[in-house]
Amino acid sequence: MSFEYAGATVEIVDAATILAAARVNPVELLRRATFPAPVRRATLTVSSADSPSGPRHVFVAEIRTNDDDVPQRERIRAVVLGNDPVGTLLAKRIAAGDPVTTKIVDGVGAAAVAAYKKLGLDRPSGPAAEREPGAAVLADAAAGVQAAVTYDQAGSVVRLRAEVPRDDVQPAHLEAMVKLTLQAVAELLGPEAGEQPLAGRRYVVSRETIPRVATTTQTVTLDQVGGLADVVAELRQIAVSFRHPEAMARWGARRPQGILMYGPPGTGKTMLSRALANEIGADFREIRTPEILDKWLGGSERNIKQIFRDARRYRVPTLILFDEFDSIISYAGSGGDAASQAINAVAGIFKQEMNDLIEANPNVIVVATTNFPHRVDDSLIRSGRFDVKISVPKPDEVSRAEIFRKMIAQLAAVHEEPGFTMFADGIDLAELGRLSHGMTGADIKEILRRVQLAKAMQDARTGGLVEPISQQDLVASVNDLLGPR
Known part of the structure; x- marks a missing residue:
């Protein structure tokens, strides 16, 4: 979406994705935007928080007329x-x-x-100085957004804060908050800046690709997935179809209701499932073997029925993951033993439940992962049940270099600060990609973990006299993990 405000052209890139990502990690916007003096910097952060009235999206804008980076x-x-x-x-x-x-x-x-x-010359001049410290309100009546505005004692920092219930938040709320932020900027510029104080400027509002908080499996996003460009692109398309049911309805299109991801262990199938849920802004429900298979007669069938009965009641977007799918409902063969009969019964019920799940509850999408796709009966994963089948291979040399790049960038964004450099200059990603032949993303994560641990132990022994992680450190860790050759 794009619009004009105070003479500036503003483009918001995929507002629905920004709001979905903010459910998991704070999303920082406008960090690189430049404004006329005296405004030095303006940022807008969208995050999620729980409150007594339920989960909410929180919008916080901060506008500075001083430069905090200079002591x-x-x-x-x-x-x-x-x-x-x-x-x-x-x-x-x-x-x-x-x-x-x-x-x-x-x-x-x-x-x-x-x-x-x-x-008395230390007091700020201009519009900000004319305001008494305290609070005011800026509002966008059309979107129903009210932002509380506070000013610091010096008048050099203005903060806007608004909250919207998570279930009600829409792209229009983000657009309104961007407009209120620019309105506050325009007020700080003062009447001398004219009626179009931001004339000729263009602002692109898009999410930062590297969050400045530690990423866990639960908070990973598709932006942070390295080395699987084709897989990520396909998952993004699925996320778009999930987030825009009105477009699907307009064309009579049916989005995928089931996705099967298969490939070797450690290639990131479960991580990709989490990332897809976060891209959609969906709750994540993981089903494991012990939740279904029961030693008592009829117990397994009851369990699978209950899982789908619950799925039909979800009122918020939900991704259901059947991890290690083959161990849950793979056919045991035509044997007449009780175990084979139980597994076959579970598989039969699973097929029946998947037939109309999307019609019963369009808020639900099912993902199944397996290391052994040949163990899963074709009738279970036919089109109409699992419409999309994605192979997740081991990364090639270029992909491994990309995984190193993204993991290193994330670690640096989280841990580096003034006076502390985590990684030395001159890291040769291409060499790391070449040396780590046959490794998966999980292996690369372990390589970095070992180097971090070694540096931390050295730091503990020497009291901080430690060089940043070098190319030699990373190469040694790669060779250590590969073992004797």
Whole structure:
């Protein structure tokens, strides 16, 4: 969707996906956007939170007219030193560690700050300064969004916060919050900026691909899946069909109700199922063998019926995963023993229940994963029950390099901070992809875990005197995991 606001062109890329992803991880928007002075930075974060009235989507915008990335001492020094030749000379001496020059300049700066405060010159000017610290409200009546607005004591930070019940949230709410954020920016620019203060600017609102929180199996997104471009593309299409039932109805189209993913162990089938659920914004329900198979006569049949009975009652989008599908309902053959009869009975009930599940509850999608597709009877996974069958292979050399890249980028985004670098420059991803022949994504994750553990133990022993993870460290870990050759 796109719209015009305050002279700027705004494009929101797949708002439904942003809202779905925010159910799992906070989604940061507008981080790279630039605005006219005095606005330094504006961000909009969409997240999910529980409240006594139920789960809610939380929209928080923060607009700054100062630069928090520059320490106050550095800003004072910049003012005191200026750009003249003397200031340049003094700056060079400070950079060289001259203690006398540093003390003199900092002393002058402290005196200047004290004088500014005494004269009242430290107070901000412009529209933000005219507001008393406290709260106000900005609202978009059309979307029904009300954002509480708070200002800090200095008037340099403005925050907007709005909440919408999760079951009611729509792309229109995100659009409204973006407009309210830009409205707050325009107010900070003041009347002198004119009626179109953002004229000529273009803002693209899309989710950040690398969340700055530690990713778990439960919170993984399709953006973070590396090395399976074709598989990810197909799952994205399925997610789009799930999130837009009105388009499906308009064309009389039927989205897939069942997906079978098969491939070697460790290739990420369960992770992909989780990522698909998060892409859709669906609850995740995993069914394992002990939940179905029962040693008592008739127990297994009752269990599978109950699982589907519950599925027909779900009122929110839900992905049901039958992990290790072959162990749950693979045919034991034509034997007359009780075990074979029980498994065959479960398989028969499963087929019956899948026949009309999507008509009974369009909120549900079923995913089954297996390492041994040949053990699953063809009648169970025919089209109409499992419409999509996806092979998840071991990654090739290029894909392994991509998995390394995404995993390293995620670790750096979460753990690196000023003064701490986790990975050294010059990491050769192509070499890592070549050396890790035959490995899966699970193996690559283990390679990084071992290197992280080794560095942490070294840090514990030396008190922090540890070099960043290097190419040599990663190569050694790859060879260690491969073992003798």
